[in-house]
Amino acid sequence: LWTAGNIVADAIERIRAEVGTSQVLLGLSGGVDSSVVAALLHRAIGDQLTCVFVDNGLLRLNEGDQVMALFAENLKIKVIRVDAEGEFLRNLQGEADPEKKRKIIGRTFIDVFDEQAGRLQGIEYLAQGTIYPDVIESAAAKSGKAEVIKSHHNVGGLPEEMNLKLLEPLRELFKDEVRKIGLELGLPYDMVYRHPFPGPGLGVRILGEVTKAHANLLRRADAIFIEELHRAGWYHKVSQAFVVFQPVKSVGVVGDGRRYAWVVSLRAVETIDFMTARWAHLPYELLETVSSRIINEIEDISRVTYDVSSKPPATIEWE
Ligand code: XMP
Numbered sequence: 001l002w003t004a005g006n007i008v009a010d011a012i013e014r015i016r017a018e019v020g021t022s023q024v025l026l027g028l029s030g031g032v033d034s035s036v037v038a039a040l041l042h043r044a045i046g047d048q049l050t051c052v053f054v055d056n057g058l059l060r061l062n063e064g065d066q067v068m069a070l071f072a073e074n075l076k077i078k079v080i081r082v083d084a085e086g087e088f089l090r091n092l093q094g095e096a097d098p099e100k101k102r103k104i105i106g107r108t109f110i111d112v113f114d115e116q117a118g119r120l121q122g123i124e125y126l127a128q129g130t131i132y133p134d135v136i137e138s139a140a141a142k143s144g145k146a147e148v149i150k151s152h153h154n155v156g157g158l159p160e161e162m163n164l165k166l167l168e169p170l171r172e173l174f175k176d177e178v179r180k181i182g183l184e185l186g187l188p189y190d191m192v193y194r195h196p197f198p199g200p201g202l203g204v205r206i207l208g209e210v211t212k213a214h215a216n217l218l219r220r221a222d223a224i225f226i227e228e229l230h231r232a233g234w235y236h237k238v239s240q241a242f243v244v245f246q247p248v249k250s251v252g253v254v255g256d257g258r259r260y261a262w263v264v265s266l267r268a269v270e271t272i273d274f275m276t277a278r279w280a281h282l283p284y285e286l287l288e289t290v291s292s293r294i295i296n297e298i299e300d301i302s303r304v305t306y307d308v309s310s311k312p313p314a315t316i317e318w319e
Helices: 004-019 032-048 063-074 085-092 098-119 132-140 145-153 175-184 212-231 284-297
Strands: 023-027 049-055 078-083 123-127 165-167 240-254 257-270 301-306
Touching (some): 004 032, 004 165, 004 175, 023 032, 032 049, 032 175, 049 063, 049 098, 063 078, 078 098, 085 098, 212 240, 212 257, 212 284, 212 301, 257 284
Parallel strands (some): 023 049, 023 123
Antiparallel strands (some): 240 257
16 A cells, blocks of 8 residues: 555565665755755664755755755754865866756766765765666666766765665655655745756756855845745746846936846746646736735845746756
């Protein structure tokens, strides 16, 4: 019988049987899949689990602190937080090409993760949040974006010289099943039903060169958009919503003065499988509130636009 409780009980038994008294390492991103794996493994093997959470400086507002509050403080899971913002931004300096940015972020992630993993003693397993659609996708796609996603998100980070065995307890599950298990394990609803966030993070939402200043502006604008979507009851009606930073300046007026400042775009889509998507028909009043809050509260942004492109031909992310 498929119930979240049965699946969890069964998974715990299998994990204990396989792992025994060994130590397990998990790269925790704060996304649904790796979070559920963390909670599941902690339930099964407690302190034999160590998580590494890489803060790449491309996370949403306060996201790093939220991940630590939930997993380390609340759930008492061993989490090593690595502050790697400097390293990521240094490596990204001067690069504006989307695919190169993705590669740099992926490679830096692996370097940072490997370095941390190398310091840990006696690890035998590397756990990953691979879910069933990932298994199908990597079997089907040997090239293109899907492979980039895999190499960064799931398969990457395996420190080769450590010779770790793979542990993928969600391998047979679909996303909605993973979410139900997350709730069963006591993860908060808001984190289990959060919109997906790409591995390269804000790196693919800051067009052109990624700088700390642009990341900070984008984080503030994005937080306003998400807050207003929640307030209006629209957050869970759309599949994904975010703000994109454009390295373009536009003129505005504030009081008697002129303001020459940055442009951002709001993006919100409805989709079942993320392969095709329709731009969300958000109410004008909501767009108006978000736009005036962003322009009024963030001095360096002078203009807000709404992206009305569907996929295909546009992708969901802008890069
Ligand atoms: P696109 O932009 O291709 O996005 O329409 C489809 C879904 O995939 C996410 N996405 C990524 N996820 N690494 C990831 O882990 C990536 O490089 C990446 N690119 C896009 C995107 O957020 C959307 O949910």
